[in-house]
Amino acid sequence: MAQRHLDPTAGPVPADALAGYLRAQATEFLRALRLHRETGAGAAASEGSVEAARALRRAARRVSGSLHTFQPVLDPDWSEAMRPELAWVSGTLALEHAHASRLQQLLLALHRLSGAAPFPPQGPAAGTTARTAAPPLPRDRPAPAGSAPATVPAGATGTAPGRTGTAPCDTPAPADGTPGTTDTAGRATTGRTTPARATPVTAGAAAVRTGTMTDAPGRGSTATAAAGTRGSALAVAAGGAVPAPDRGNLTVGAAKAGALLDRQLTLARTRAHSTALQALGSSRFHAVADKVAVLASEVPLSPAAAGADLRPLADAARDRLTDAVAALPLLTAGSPYNAEALIHGLSPDPAPHPQDAPWHQVRLLLRLHRYALEVVHAGRHPGSLLDAGEALDRHRDAAEAAAAAAQAARTPRIAPATAYALGVLHADQRHEVEAARYAFQRCWQKEVIGTL
Incomplete structure (x- = not known):
């Protein structure tokens, strides 16, 4: 009742x-x-x-x-x-x-x-501490025989400023016939074509907000989060609080899901x-x-x-x-x-x-x-x-x-x-x-x- x-x-x-x-x-x-x-x-x-x-x-x-x-x-x-x-x-x-x-x-x-976690301190102001605190970067793909291997500067993440391409990843993506890859230095690879690799960091917040990222099968995101990385590093080096991670820190699937x-x-x-x-x-x-x-x-x-x-x-x-x-x-x-x-x-x-x-x-x-x-x-x-x-x-x-x-x-x-x-x-x-x-x-x- x-x-x-x-x-x-x-x-x-x-x-x-x-x-x-x-x-x-x-x-x-x-x-x-x-x-x-x-x-x-x-x-x-x-x-x-x-x-x-x-x-x-x-x-x-x-x-x-x-x-x-x-x-x-x-x-x-x-x-x-x-x-x-x-x-x-x-x-x-x-x-x-x-x-x-x-x-x-x-x-x-x-x-x-x-x-998503805040980035470790980087840059000249961080000095040796930045290099020891930062997680080790994955090695670049093996270079063709007879050529010098590409190197990655210590403390670098993502991609080089002003260059396209993707950061290397330990696990390669399935071979889908995607032509044209670039190494971490931004140079085109020579010799045989290497399968495309998945990226641990995908498009930045602006790309996700505007919905410019493509989500078709067999395509990788070409946008980067280098600007957000440098901004977080400068904030840590200056002694300020680390800002909340933006959408550029999401994984590949989460970033594309957010854009969709x-x-x-x-x-x-x-x-x-x-x-x-x-x-x-x-x-x-x-x-x-x-x-x-x-x-x-x-x-x-x-x-x-x-x-x-x-x-x-x-x-x-x-x-x-x-x-x-x-x-x-x-x-x-x-x-x-x-x-x-x-x-x-x-x-x-x-x-x-x-x-x-x-x-x-x-x-x-x-x-x-x-x-x-x-x-x-x-x-x-x-x-x-x-x-x-x-x-x-x-x-x-x-x-x-x-x-x-x-x-x-x-x-x-x-x-x-x-x-x-x-x-x-x-x-x-x-x-x-x-x-x-x-x-x-x-x-x-x-x-x-x-x-x-």
């Missing part, structure tokens, strides 16, 4: 509390809309316009959720026509932020999984931004804004609102949430060996994970419950609900990030190293999903104990 959060000894909550809440949220919507128009939202949206869009989404969600929970005391025709329009506004404005945060989450995970995700999600974000701008200038949005302006001054209540109590409606919202949480597999949530989460893991179906849908539904019901408590408690609700909501937000973000990694891995003609990096990234995000489920379980137990 569901536990009641509202105090049964408290008095009834009249419909005027709902009317005041809706007027306040409508005023916030109009204020955010004016701020969004003043700050501008062109091709490069400013920080103020981003914050205004977030406030628009927040107000639209609260109004729409309140119309859903307290529909019996509102005009039915008006509420049924208003709720989907507000959901459209909130969903359209949320797409751009979702793509941006998803890209950031995936790139940070790639950095963490690649195990950057291209796909940046394109999706650009399209979402254009869609949001078109939506804000459409006649449909202007009609919604006009209705919200009317709501800020007059709330269309139903005849049944006179003498009605909002507490049973808020309790019904909590009962729906409690029933949905009871159907979740909380005993296996957060387990690192959740076998049920691996079912259909290798299926070619691009649909979302089948186990995620109930959790996403709980997230929506928890939000409706929070909004209902804000109405009946004048904007206040327990802090444990906020923690539980944050855990479900992390669950949603990790699930969508894993789906984005899986979608990128389905890109045709990507290198095996790229596909492997995306597979590791997908598994890491699914692990984050399990961790978020476990965090929600702990928060929900605190919430239930607090209602006893």
